[in-house]
Amino acid sequence: MGTEDILPGPYFFSASGLYSAWRIFPDDKDAFILSTVPTQDDPHTYENLNAAAFGASSLCVAVPSRLKATKSEQKPLAGMRIAIKDLFHLKGVHTGCGNRMLHDACKVSSSAVESVLDLGGIIVGKTKTVEFGSSQEVIGDWCDYFYPFNSRGDGYIAGTGSSTGSASSLAAYPWLDITLGTDGELKLEAAVHLLKLIFMSLT
Incomplete structure (x- = not known):
């Protein structure tokens, strides 16, 4: 690989190769269940990230630099x-x-997630939901x-x-661009978090 093939952005170099640098942010609002990063071999396959930021007691989420992203008609979410x-x-x-x-790892992604990846999006983590996505009370159904x-x-x-x-x-973190939820109480959730709700078809 020549230098002309390297996109702008922060990197780490070691004897084993050149690696992209991602910044770690603490999940102070306890909104995430796990943090994810794409594997080195396949950008559509992910793995859990077990990392901590200095002084943080919560889960940490890693995000990539936007310097390497080039949006296009084919990749509007790059x-x-x-x-x-x-x-x-x-x-x-x-x-x-x-x-x-x-706790078994998934062998395929949901069609909506696969569409997001095809459009250039990067999945930085999975967010919490009440058990099995049912309607819930604030305390009683969070076990x-x-x-x-x-x-x-x-x-x-x-x-x-x-x-x-x-x-x-999405309401708390400026480093996050989009989150995926499921229909049902989305209008109410958007209202109490002061968010703009956009319904999109990704299939």
């Missing part, structure tokens, strides 16, 4: 940092559906994981709905 609800399959990592019992915080108001306004992890993360 370089965009996207989080998906933990009901969507992502090849290489497990889908827990808000439950710790499910295995802690309920995400809503960054609006005094930080203790209750979110609502099974996609509250996606809403909470």
Whole structure:
């Protein structure tokens, strides 16, 4: 590979090769269930990222530099940092559906997620959902994981709905561009997190 093939952006160099540098952010709002990065061999296959930032006690999420992203008609989501609800399959990592019992890695991605990847999006993690994506109460139906915080108001306004992890993360983190949720209570979740809701067909 010649220098003309290297895109702009931060890198790490070692004896084994040249690697892209990603920045790590703490998930202060407890909105994510896991952080993900694409594998070195296949950009459509992902793996869990177990990393911590200095001084952070929460899960940390890694995001790529936007310097290497070149949007086009074929890749309108190029370089965009996207989080998906933990009901969507992502090849290489497990889908827990808000439950710790499910932990087998998925062999294929959901069609909506695959469409996002085809359009150039980068999945940085999976967001929390109430168990099995059912309708929920703020405390009663969150058994295995802690309920995400809503960054609006005094930080203790209750979110609502099974996609509250996606809403909470998008409202709180400027380094996140898009989150995927599921239809049902999305309008209410967008309202309590002061978000703009866009319905898109990715199939």
